[in-house]
Amino acid sequence: MKQNQTKQIVTLGITLSLYCIIAALALSVTYSVTLPQIQLQQKKATEESMKSIYPDAISFTLCTDNEQNPIFHNQVIDNCITLDCIYEGRDQTNLLLGYLVKGSSLGYGGPIVFIYGLDLDDTIHSVSIIEHSETPGLGANVIKDHFLNQFKGKLTSDAFLVKQDITPITASTITSKALSEGIKKSVTYVRENITELTNENEN
Amino acid sequence: MKTKIKQLLTKGLLKENPVFVLMLGLCSVLAVSVSVINALGMTLAFTFVTVLSEVTISVLRKWIPKSLRIPIFIVIIASFVTILQFLLQAYFPSLNKALGIFIPLIVVNCIIIGRIESFASKKPVFDSILDGLGISLGYGIAILSIAIVREILGNGTILGYSLFGTSFEPALMFILPPGAFLVIGIEIGIINHVSKKASRKEASK
Amino acid sequence: MNLVNILIQTIFSQNFIFMRFLGLCPFFGLTNDMDSSIGMGGAVTFVTVMASVVSYFVYYFVLIPFGVEYLQTIAFILTIAVFVQLVEIYLKKMIPNLYKVMGIYLPLITTNCMILGVTLINIQEGYSLMETIVFAFGSSVGFTLAMILMTAIRIRIGNANVPAFFKGAPIVFLAASFIAIAFMGLQGLGG
């Protein structure tokens, strides 16, 4: 009786592990098949938004310091604004068109991940939203061109004050403020530290 | 035979609708019905997992020990869900983002577990395919009927196309959480009313 | 992120039932009487917190070292299922009184999407162990709160003369909708 029971438990255990092993195998096969495509998609998402900012650029390289670490990586500027990283956008002749600043700012529903172009003459080139979780119909209008186009051509020294030089999205002051403050503070931060960056590039 | 096929395919529509009548799988229905396109995506995802799990379990039904059936069902469903996640990430990344956590949560959708337990683990493969399709159809109809109302009233669009021009102001509440509860409540009311009327008619005949 | 903020968000402004739509089956199925909603709430709280901690270790000490993070859904659901089984066996033997209160709810918990949801969100948000515990605790308190409020409203509706059209499930959904409207006012609380 007792032996029977142990035998039964062992068979059950083996059966269950067999199922698990087959499942894990099937998954790892699918994973390895789809992995390149998944990575491609992730790269494409950022690259597409970079391309939309500088259509003439053909190469985007991550700016790194002497030890090959990305500069400004996950740099916290204040408790709701973080810099993610900076890219250089260059055209066919390898001419530097501008920098692409990627960062995030805490909006109404969560972080708003944005990327914008910073021209060499200190103006904002244009802004694009990579990710957000704002309320549909309200804050989600943050992706609309009529709001984002307001940032185009602004000097880094401008105030970026919602209701003064930026018209907010209807009934979504918090979202509008989050984005404009995110851009203002990150661009100021980059401006203050960018001399180092250009030097590095010359070296 | 034909009537059997028809019966298996259509029973989920109204009579045994998993959402409206049996009130299962409500979480994803309410959360994802913000827009018709998300609802369509969710329906396809649900169909993928339900049909494949039902088929697999129906094939393996003789090799699944009774005492271990629940964990094995879960392993099989979870595997298909994970495969689905890979496929979505690889080929439909925006849909994957929009459906978010509700894709992995298909694993604990009571509809699928329920169908497997009461149908696929006992019936032959072909019937299980039909059952899976039928139940997914019912799920799809429920989620779409909610999504259509919510997107039209809450956003003024259908599948992203503007319906009424700019003078129409949508009532945003319909795409906020309270709108989901409101719309499903009224739709269930209508369905109950209609089916009650139908059964009364039948009785009077 | 501040722990107090996580707690306030999960209980109020991001309530799992009213705002995130997780754990709805027991919310509609078990809220006809107070004892069962409190019992369910207690059982969910216990299992969610423990399962979150266990799955935290499973993820960071098993899945990551072996490079198989993509198995998280399957690993977490098995963790939860096994954990619920163990709790059931343990309670039955050691604390039969508690088992009497919670026992009937335990089998239902494995398919409560809130628990798997919480464990997945913990990983997605990259919470630390402490944050994981607070998040799990807060969400289950929010769940319990929602269950209790709904039960109270349902008992009150029980005395009301609800029109035939809305009797049964519809009125429960409508009541949930109105509670959700009230909860919308708390948006933004806790950051």
Added chain:
Amino acid sequence: MSNYVITASPHIRNKINTAFLMNMVSISLLPATIGGIVIFGWTNTLPLIALSIISAVVSEALFQKLLKLPMSYLDGSAIVTGFLLALCCPPGIPLWLPVIGSFFAIFSKQVFGGLGHNPFNPALIGRAFLVLSFPAHMTSWLKPFDVVTTSTPLAVFSEKGMSGVLGLFQGSVSTMHKSMFWGIRGGCIGEVFILGLLLGLALLLLTKTIQWYVPVTYMGTVFLVSWMLGMDPIFSILSGGVMFGAFFMATDYVTSPMLPQSKIIYGFGCGFINVMIRFFANMPEGTTFAILLMNVITPMLDNRIKKPVGFVKEKTS
């Protein structure tokens, strides 16, 4: 203790009493209404109030007919709902807003079986629906005696703090208190004229239409808690719709508790949540949602739930 509970509800289902109470509420609303009409001009207010009331009565009749409930659309309760809803809308908004707001308000009452059964204050549900659905309209305010748009003092406070608010009133605290008392500020039609609200309250108390517990504990809590959080407490009670809500919304018979001690807890809860929303949540004002949240808790405060009626028990066993 439980003796009270059972006998609580029936009197409001009595027709004569309902009509009397509802007329009393409507009459008490008049001083504040007249104030609002004078301040914002009759074109911006009167059509809105009239349409809201008409729409409420029509919706009530419609639902009672459709749902086969007893027809009682002229008992005054629909009038009060429409009236209250109009008074907590900003002046000058498009007229279709109060119409669908009233419709939704009445809907929220009739689905539970009509007056006496609804757990949520219909006018507040109507307003919350409008705020959530059309936030742009519901947050655009008119300047008193003018047709220019402005912000409410509370909206200014949540953006720029107290110094911003004082900027609206020539930088003087006493000017601020005075103008706010007389209603010279942006706000909803019925909430700005404080003197009128106080007259209304006096009328309600003298005719014993309501008891003092809820208004007093509600206002007291708002005063104390905002003082503790460092806000000018007088500004706090004069601003937004707190007084309007505390006198006319939170005192609703059907949706507030019956027992004195639970009324006190209820008033405290309303006030506390109200201040919490003002300070920590996204909306500058929280009266609507604070009272609705306390409506949710009301059945628990009242012990009404401890004695479920027979058939409820049968169902669960």
